[in-house]
Structure formats: structure tokens, C-alpha cells
Amino acid sequence: MTLTIVLVAGALLGVFGLGAAALRRSLIGMLVGIQLSVGGWIMLAAGLWNLSGTEPSTGHVVVMGAVTFAVAAAVLVIALHLAAARASRRADDLEPW
Amino acid sequence: MTRALSLSVELCLLVALLVAFGALLAPGSRAGRVAFRAMVWGAAAALLASVGTLVLRLDVVWLMDAWRVDLTTQVVKAVIMAGLLGSVLATRQDSDEWHNVRAVGPFFRLACALALTAVASAGDLIVLWLALDIATAALVLSVAVGGRWSAREKLVRRMVQSWLPASALMLLGVILLAAVSGATRLVDLEAVIPEMRRSPVVLLGVVLVLGSILVRAVRLVALMLPAGARLTAD
Numbered sequence: 001m002t003l004t005i006v007l008v009a010g011a012l013l014g015v016f017g018l019g020a021a022a023l024r025r026s027l028i029g030m031l032v033g034i035q036l037s038v039g040g041w042i043m044l045a046a047g048l049w050n051l052s053g054t055e056p057s058t059g060h061v062v063v064m065g066a067v068t069f070a071v072a073a074a075v076l077v078i079a080l081h082l083a084a085a086r087a088s089r090r091a092d093d094l095e096p097w
Numbered sequence: 098m099t100r101a102l103s104l105s106v107e108l109c110l111l112v113a114l115l116v117a118f119g120a121l122l123a124p125g126s127r128a129g130r131v132a133f134r135a136m137v138w139g140a141a142a143a144l145l146a147s148v149g150t151l152v153l154r155l156d157v158v159w160l161m162d163a164w165r166v167d168l169t170t171q172v173v174k175a176v177i178m179a180g181l182l183g184s185v186l187a188t189r190q191d192s193d194e195w196h197n198v199r200a201v202g203p204f205f206r207l208a209c210a211l212a213l214t215a216v217a218s219a220g221d222l223i224v225l226w227l228a229l230d231i232a233t234a235a236l237v238l239s240v241a242v243g244g245r246w247s248a249r250e251k252l253v254r255r256m257v258q259s260w261l262p263a264s265a266l267m268l269l270g271v272i273l274l275a276a277v278s279g280a281t282r283l284v285d286l287e288a289v290i291p292e293m294r295r296s297p298v299v300l301l302g303v304v305l306v307l308g309s310i311l312v313r314a315v316r317l318v319a320l321m322l323p324a325g326a327r328l329t330a331d
Contacts, residue, residue, distance in 0.1 A: 014269065021262055027254060034261045041268050048276035058275060065223050066268055069230055073261060076234055080241060080253060087246040 006047035014040025027084075031077040038070045103157040103166035105146035106174050110211040113139020117204040132200035136207050137185055143210075144178035147171050162282045163221040173217040181210045205239035222271045222281045222306070229267070233260045233313065240321070252320060259316040263309040270305025273298050 017037030021030045042063050049059025113135045120132035150171045157166045184206070212232035219225035237260065241253045275281045277298050278289040293299045 014265075018262065018265060021265070024258055027257065030258065030261060034265055037265045038268065041265070041272055044269075045272050045276070048272065058281060061223060062272060062275065062281075065227055069227070069264065069268070072230070072234060073264075076237070077257060077261075080237075080257065083241070083246055084250055087250070091247065 003047055003051040006043055006051060010040045010043030010047060012040070013037070013043065016040070027077050027081050031074060034073060035070055038066050042066050099153070099155060100157050102150060102153065103155045104159075105150060106143045106171070106178070107211065107214055109139055109143040109146050110207060110214065113142075114204070114207045114211060117200060117207055120200040121204050123200075129199045129203075132203040136203035137182070139207060140178050140181040140185070140210065143214075144175060144182065147175040147178060151175065158220065162284050163224050164215075164218050165220040166218060170217045174214050177210055177213045177217065181206065199242070201242040202239055205235045205242065209235035209239060220283050222275060222283070222286070225283075226264075226267055226271050229310065229313070230260075230264050233264070233317070236317065255320050256317060259313060259320065263313040263316075266305050267309035270302045270309065273302035274306065277302065 014037045017033045017035070017040055020033030020036060023033070024030055045059050045062045045066070049056045049062075116135035116139075117132040120128040120135065123131075150166070151168065154168060155166050155171070156168075158164065159166075209232050212228050212235060215228035216225060216232060219228055233256075237253060237256045240249060240256065243249065271281070274286065274290075277296060278286055278293060280286055280289055290299060290303065
């Protein structure tokens with residue numbers, strides 16, 4: 001029962017996140033969608049490995065890789081967003097911040 | 098000795114990357130030129146190393162099959178190094194730009210090339226996925242820092258929009274394949290997947306992994322090729 005709930009919740013979160021990312025209204029909005037979907041896939045991985053009775057070490061490695069990807073993507077997208085904001089303010093002869 | 102030679106391509110790129118990183122941190126106007134030279138010499142040495150290891154016909158595995166070196170991987174690496182050198186020649190700079198060249202561009206190009214060699218040698222799904230992400234992120238950053246933001250903003254946004262969803266879908270494919278087949282190593286998957294080819298979950302996993310690699314590669318090349326000519330004029 002717990003495994004089913006975790007798998008369904010993870011799949012729903014992942015699909016919702018991908019849908020939000022597909023709207024592509026802004027870089028930050030897309031980033032939030034991707035982070036939600038990666039969180040959903042992490043729940044899937046946790047459920048498939050930790051709750052199904054198989055060896056969990058592979059699932060742990062997958063989860064660590066997913067977290068690393070999510071953090072790196074967040075840092076990069078926020079840095080790009082800040083660069084765009086600074087360039088926009090510079091174009092209007094304003095201070096960068 | 099033969100095992101050590103199998104990593105010669107990566108070692109050449111790593112040394113060049115470390116030199117470029119030092120130039121990135123160093124003050125002064127020459128730092129950019131040092132990084133650029135490190136990129137060119139590193140790529141040339143890596144190309145020679147990949148051709149040399151091709152001649153030796155190495156067949157080595159590292160880290161329990163997570164890293165493979167054989168004829169195919171070295172051919173792919175030679176193509177990657179030729180592409181890196183070609184991109185340097187295509188963006189040849191005049192004397193004014195040469196004096197103002199920055200270290201960040203060569204650093205991220207070297208990081209992208211090193212990650213692509215990891216993609217070529219990947220023997221594990223997780224290594225493949227992470228290496229592809231590092232290569233794509235480094236490519237996006239090398240485009241983003243290569244000149245005026247106003248000229249590159251649209252291209253960088255489209256590259257990020259191509260990268261992130263493809264990577265998330267590939268992660269889902271990796272999870273499905275690994276969970277159903279019980280293996281992440283490509284050697285084990287090659288043995289298990291043919292027996293499970295009627296499973297819809299396995300088919301979905303294979304489609305997601307291969308499809309995301311293909312879509313990402315095609316889309317990024319399609320974005321960069323026509324834009325490259327305009328960007329080199331900035």
C-alpha cells in the first residue's frame with residue numbers, strides 16, 4: 001500500500017513538474033517545474049528501491065545524482081537570470097542592483 | 098602502462114583544464130591568452146593521444162565497467178577533439194580581440210570536451226546521464242560568457258529550455274530501466290533488455306534515454322550552428 005502511494009505520488013509530481021516546465025513562461029518558472037519533476041522521480045526511485053525489497057544502494061546513488069543535478073541546474077539558471085537582470089538594468093543606465 | 102595510456106586523452110584535457118582554471122583565477126590581461134593557449138594545446142595533445150590509443154587498439158575497463166576504453170570510444174574522442182579544434186579555428190580572433198580574450202570561455206569549452214569524453218567512455222547509465230548534463234551545462238555557460246549578454250540571451254534561453262526537460266526525462270528513463278532490469282551497467286543491460294523487450298516499462302525507459310540524448314544533441318547543434326556565425330561577429 002505504501003509503495004503504491006509513493007509511486008503514484010512521485011509520478012503525479014513528476015508529470016505536474018514537467019507540465020509546468022513545458023509552459024516556459026520564464027527561466028525561473030521552468031526551473032521550478034524541473035525541480036518538482038526531479039523531486040517526483042526521486043520519490044519514484046526511493047519507492048522502487050527502498051520499499052520493494054531490492055538492494056537499495058543503486059537507488060541511493062540515483063537519488064544522489066538527481067540531487068546533484070537539481071542543485072547544479074538551480075545554481076546555473078539563477079545565475080543566468082541574474083545576468084539577464086543586470087544586463088537589463090545596465091541597458092537602462094541603472095545600477096546593477 | 099597500457100592501462101595508464103588508456104586515460105591519456107582525459108589526462109591531457111585535465112591538465113589543460115587546470116591551467117585554464119589557474120588563468121581564470123589569476124589577475125592580469127595575459128590570463129585569457131594563457132587559457133586560450135592551454136585549450137588549443139590541450140585539445141591537440143588529446144587528439145594525438147586518442148589517435149595513438151586507436152593504433153594501440155586498447156580494450157580496458159575502469160571502475161567495474163563504469164568507464165570503458167576501446168576502439169569505438171577512442172574514435173568518438175578523436176572526433177570530439179577535432180570538433181574542439183575546429184571550433185577554435187572557426188572563431189579565430191583578430192589582434193584586438195586576442196589581447197582582450199577572457200579565460201572563462203576556454204575553461205568552459207575544455208570542461209565540455211572533458212565531459213563529452215566521459216560520455217564516450219561511459220559504461221553505466223548514471224555516469225552517462227551525469228556526464229551529458231555536465232557537458233551541456235558547460236556548453237551553455239561557454240556560450241553565455243562568450244560575449245555581450247544582449248546578443249546571446251535568446252540563444253542561451255533556448256539552450257536551457259532544450260537541456261532541462263531532456264535531462265529530467267532521461268533521468269526518468271534511467272530510473273525505469275534500472276529498477277526493472279536491476280542493472281545500470283550497459284554491459285548488464287545489453288544482456289537483460291533483449292529478454293525483457295516486451296515489457297512496456299523497459300521500452301519506455303529505452304525510448305526516454307535514447308530519445309532525450311538524440312533530441313538534446315540535435316536541438317543544441319541546430320541552435321548553435323546558425324547562431325555561431327552571428328555570434329562570432331559580436
